[in-house]
Amino acid sequence: MASTPTPLPRKRRGLIVEDLTDTRAWLVQTLGTAFDGIAISEAATFQAARDWIAAQPRTFADPDANSVHDIALIDIGLPDGNGIDLIRMLANDHPQILPVVTTIYDDDAHLFDAIAAGAKGYLLKDQHADTLVGYLHRIDAGEPPLSPSIAQRMLTHFAKRSVVDADVDAEASLTPRELDILRLLGRGLRVAEAARVLGLTPHTVAGYVKTVYRKLNISSRAEAAIEAVRRGLV
């Protein structure tokens, strides 16, 4: 692989995938407010979003933490497709682009699969623009939100999983500390409160949350592979 020229300040790019025109315009505005000078593309359909993604250069390594991320805000319920497929494409082939779900629901039924597919965070569309900007910054900094129901669903997921293949893949199993954090978030505590209870900094706790996101993605990919083998697809 060709060596990439180091820290040449790159212009941040953004993608908004949203079928509602007004909402899209508002999201474009909010994303612009959050990140100065970001180059925003818009897609009203699954098809358009897929074309945009296909046109992006593929990267094969995780970008290092200091590099500038591109951000894709993706609505899951698109008229011509499922946003989760877009998230999966980004997570698999374009790790420099952070997929973020935009939704009006923050429950597990709507978000768990998206996170498992590789979403790096979610935003509630009915929040104030400045609140949203705050969340965007935090996601960008690797501090994704986690609602109680998703935290509980994750606990259930990893508990079930550990029964099946406890030590097969440490990459996809949770540490006791991560479990503690999930339990507290599952009780409705916010990151800062959980940090206080555990005697950690909020930044550290947020980092754990990000790790849990990643592990869920890894474990669901592994499960998909196992499932494919089981069904004889591979």
Next chain:
Amino acid sequence: MTHWLPNRIMQTAALICVGACILVFWLALHQPWLGVTLQAQPDGNGVRVVAVDPDGPARMLPVPSRLIAIGAADASDGRIALEPGDLSEEPDMIESFNAIARFMERQSALARLLSQPRVVLYAEAERGAYEVIVSPARARPLSDLPSAFWVQLVTGLGSLLLGAWVLALRPRDLPTRLFTLAGVMILISAYAAAIYSARELAVDGALFRALSALNHIGALGFGAAMISLFLVYPRRLVQPRVLWIPLAVTEAILAADILRLQDDQTLVSQLPTLLYMLAIVVLVGVQWFATRRDPRGRAALRWLGLSVIVGAGAFVVLIIAPILVNAAPVMQQGHAFGFFLLIYAGLALGVSRYRLFDLDEWAFRVMFYTGGVALLLAVDALLLYVMHLQHDVSFSIALLALAFIYLPARDTLRARLQPRGRVESHELFREVVDVTFAASAQERSERWHGLLRRLFDPLVMTPLEHAVADIEIGQEGLEVRLPAVADTPSLQLRYPWRGQKLFGSSDRDLARELVRLMRYVEVSRDAFERGGVEERRRIARDLHDDVGARLLSGLYKTEVTDTHRVLRDALADIRTIVSGLSADHLPLGQVIAALRHEAGERLAAAGIELQWPLAAADESARLLDYRVYRSIVSAHREIVSNVIRHAGATQVDVTVTQEEHTLSITIADDGIGIDPTDANGRADGNGLRGIIRRLADLGGSCTVLPAARGSTIRISLPLAFHAAPGADSAAEPNMKSVEPHIQGVSPRPASSYSLPADAARRTFDRS
């Protein structure tokens, strides 16, 4: 007899058969033996020798030749010239009793002669006359018995065993008893004839007479039994006591025959036989007419009548009728006995297809179990015996063959002997689920019909006017009535398996299991659907009461920021509904988690700090009823909204305490505080008013506590939801302890004061 198990009856019959066979073999083999096969010579001069046993006493006799006479070797006067009549297979063919008496005398004389140590055979062949001195063997070898003997042996065996089979299953029914009696009669008749028909040349006259009498008793007894059978089966044409008539007639004829009351044998033997046969045919015809409206009886008659007429009729036509017209029988009588087996083959078919004698597949199961298992054991014993003889290399090979060929084959055979279900039980369950979960009532009904068709293949399937509660088999298995399931009324199924079989007990069991499964799955499905309907109803009410009311109030707001707030609140409500907070029951811990999360997010957005430490209630798995947790969520949300909008607070402290059956949530802020007597600036009409009403309905309260700074509101609610407050409080002792406090008779210290629901309503009402 009625207490006998089917197996026991069949085993007894088998023992009788073994005994009869031993007797027959003994009598047939314990005769002097020359080892010649003789045939009648038409010209009357001696008999023809057609074959000679190469190992027999008469092996020196040339073939072909003519045996003229037999004489004693020691006395010259003992010579008896042979006549064609001496070889007569059946003395019945001799017309007069005088002729029979002469025949019997000659038989006795010949038998006496042959029992001498040495006899002279006078024979003539092409090259001249021979006189051969032979020593007749004491006994005849088994292999020398002619084929006719074996046919008669098997016929007698089959008739008795199959008769016993029917009797074993229906020991108390008159028709089966008569049918079994007929089988016994065939055995007697056939075995008696087997002994004398298979003789080489002669048996003792006395034995011959006795056997002949037995043969007649058997033949006419069979006829009488069959006549009686068709008098009462399938339709009962006469009262059972009338059956003494054929019995008496038969006895009279037999007496005349055996006691020689009448010289012409045809009158007391062949003619009655023929008349009996005619009577059987006539009775079958009468039964045919009598069963014209009884398909089941007609079906049974078709098989039984046909097989009796063909079986016994063939015998009569081929053997008896020619004698009456002085012609030679068409075939050997011994072989013709085989026709009687037709009757029993017809019986087996009739039982399997038309429930002859009300028997069913289970009858075959009984036969298979008794016969099949005995057969397997016999084969096993034989194998062990053969193994025992072999002690060389071939033994190992045989052992391998046994392991790899016989044992699997034996298992397969054994599996065949077991009754098989037409539809496997797991398959049945899948079918039932498919029927029950079909989309529409019409489709369910169609699939139910389809399943029944697959299982029973009836010719007619009609809805019943009068519903039945359980499976009913009607008209002796011709139809079955099923209770109403699968959105289909009670059904009547007729002529199962395209009219080729009738419903038996196994079908009833299957149908019962089927209906039981259908009902079980339907009840489960209904409960599931009811749950779904309930939940939809709750969601509809939430949408109407919460979201609808909010959006409506948003319509009337003039300030855009107010409209925004209303819309956000409405979205929050929707979020609550969608996120599963519409379940029938939720654990307390989960409700608190949702409240904490929501309050935290909202207060953070408004720049207000939330302090809500974890408490015991957070871990509570206690299930809250929908109405209880909804009112908690609504009240809490409303109070937090009020703080955000009006209090000007910087921090909110929430504490949750769960006493035994009461949940209290205290929300304290450091804002401007409220005047309990005039909450004008803090209340926002509809929302809180509705919440207070909901709390009061559930026996809860909303209390404004005195605070040094800001305001402190406590909501408390009994966790045990009472469906109709006061209606059956006795059944809910927990409520009683809570009630005084609900009513405003507060157990709290005097320093705090409580607003009973009414007062609170009044207080917050005035916006």
